[in-house]
Amino acid sequence: MIDRDKTIEKFGYDPDILRPNSVKLIFRLCESCGKEQIVPFRTHAHLCGSCGQKGERSYWFGKQRSLETRKKMSESGKGKIHSKETKQKISKSNTGRKHTEETREKLSKINSGKNSNMYGRNGEKHPNWKGGRKVSIRKYRTKRREMLNPNPIELNRDFESSDGHHINKKYIINIPAELHRSIKHRQTDNKGMHDINKLAFKYLIDNKEDMIVSEETAFYINLMCL
Numbered sequence: 334m335i336d337r338d339k340t341i342e343k344f345g346y347d348p349d350i351l352r353p354n355s356v357k358l359i360f361r362l363c364e365s366c367g368k369e370q371i372v373p374f375r376t377h378a379h380l381c382g383s384c385g386q387k388g389e390r391s392y393w394f395g396k397q398r399s400l401e402t403r404k405k406m407s408e409s410g411k412g413k414i415h416s417k418e419t420k421q422k423i424s425k426s427n428t429g430r431k432h433t434e435e436t437r438e439k440l441s442k443i444n445s446g447k448n449s450n451m452y453g454r455n456g457e458k459h460p461n462w463k464g465g466r467k468v469s470i471r472k473y474r475t476k477r478r479e480m481l482n483p484n485p486i487e488l489n490r491d492f493e494s495s496d497g498h499h500i501n502k503k504y505i506i507n508i509p510a511e512l513h514r515s516i517k518h519r520q521t522d523n524k525g526m527h528d529i530n531k532l533a534f535k536y537l538i539d540n541k542e543d544m545i546v547s548e549e550t551a552f553y554i555n556l557m558c559l
Contacts, residue, residue, distance in 0.1 A: 334379060336360035336369070348374060367439065488551060489543045498533050500526075504554055506533040507543075530555075 339360040340348050348359045355374040362369055363381035370381060378385060388394060398406075415423070432440070446452065456462065463469065485505045491497065496513035497505045499520065512532060518525030534555045537544060544551065 334362045334364055335377065336362050366443075369435075488546050488554070489537055489540065490545060492543070498529065500530050500533060500554070501557070506537050508533050508536050512536065 335348050336359075337348055340346070340358075343360065344358060346357065348357075351357055351359075351374045353375060357374050358371050359374050359377060360369060361372050361377045361381075363384055364379045365384040365387075366381065368381045368384075380390075386392070442448075451459075454460070456465075482502050485497075485499065486503060487497070487505045487507065489507050491507040494510050495507045496510045498508050498513050499505055502520075513529075516525050516529045516532070518529045520526060534551070537551060538548075541548070546554075
């Protein structure tokens with residue numbers, strides 16, 4: 334379907350008076366999906382290219398390629414890798430491209446509700462379902478029990494608003510909760526452990542009166558954790 338008003342506004346001529354073989358551009362709306370395109374008048378059709386090849390309108394509707402042809406197509410495509418130059422060209426050609434608001438609205442309508450491939454796939458039907466929240470918490474606690482010593486050794490006494498920081502699997506230093514949460518850390522990959530352990534040992538030495546072990550033992554443990 335030709336968008337007459339938009340063609341006149343954009344190009345300044347009426348598509349109704351054009352000759353059948355005219356190559357002048359017009360705005361065409363697909364009657365199936367509503368996609369808007371600028372095409373020559375003589376080649377315009379009621380459907381866009383993708384809709385015109387769907388279902389029974391497709392050349393391959395009801396047809397099937399032979400096994401030999403499929404094997405040849407598979408082998409011809411194997412091992413093909415884009416060069417760095419080609420990748421850069423593809424990247425440059427796509428950078429800065431943004432969908433218009435009209436296109437976004439159309440895409441939203443097409444992919445929302447029952448048209449979405451995730452429609453109705455909640456809970457156990459979801460492809461990423463792993464057993465739910467209870468299972469996730471149970472796995473987390475099991476992993477934490479395996480990672481940490483069930484009977485760790487405290488190097489100092491605990492106090493109000495303190496957190497027990499595991500400097501490793503065996504030893505704990507009780508430090509203020511704010512200090513414990515000031516640096517993100519993780520024992521599984523030692524992320525941030527070096528920095529938080531420094532603060533924990535500094536707090537331990539600055540508060541010697543609360544130490545349970547001797548200074549020599551604390552110094553030796555500090556060396557092990559470096």
